[in-house]
Amino acid sequence: MKHTEIEVKCRLTPEAIANLFDDLGKSFREGKLVLQQASSFVTLTPCGEVDVEMTASAKKGKFKFEIQLKWRENEPSEEENTPAFVVSCEEPCLEEEEKTEHQQESPEQDEILYRKW
Secondary structure (H helix, E strand, O other), X not given: OOOOOOOOOOOOOHHHHHHXXXXXXXXXXXXXXXXXXXXEEEEEOOOOXXXXXXXXXXXXXXXXXXXXXXXXXXXXXXXXXXXXXXXEOOOOOHHHHHHHOOOOOOOOOOOOOEEEO
C-alpha cells in the first residue's frame, strides 16, 4: 500500500462542523472514509477497535478541541478498561453529578446531547 496523505486546514462555522461530524459518523458506520482535496484523495477503512485520543482546553478566551483516531488493519481487539467520559452540550453541576452518579439516567435525556461513554 502506497503512502498517501491529505492535510486540511480551514475555518468552519459550528453548523458546518456539526455536518462534518455527521459525515464522519456515516463514513465510520459504513466502514469506508474518503477524504478528498482537489484530485487527491485517501480512502480509509475503519475496522476493529479504534484508538481515540481527545484533548480539550480553554485559556484566556482561546479554545481548542483535538481528536485523533488511529487503527490498524487486521489488529485483534483487546479488552481494555476505557475511562468513563461524557461529551455534552451542558456543563455539569458537580454536586448534582455526585448524587445522580449512582442513579439511573432518565430515558428522556437526549442521547446525542448527553451521551456517556
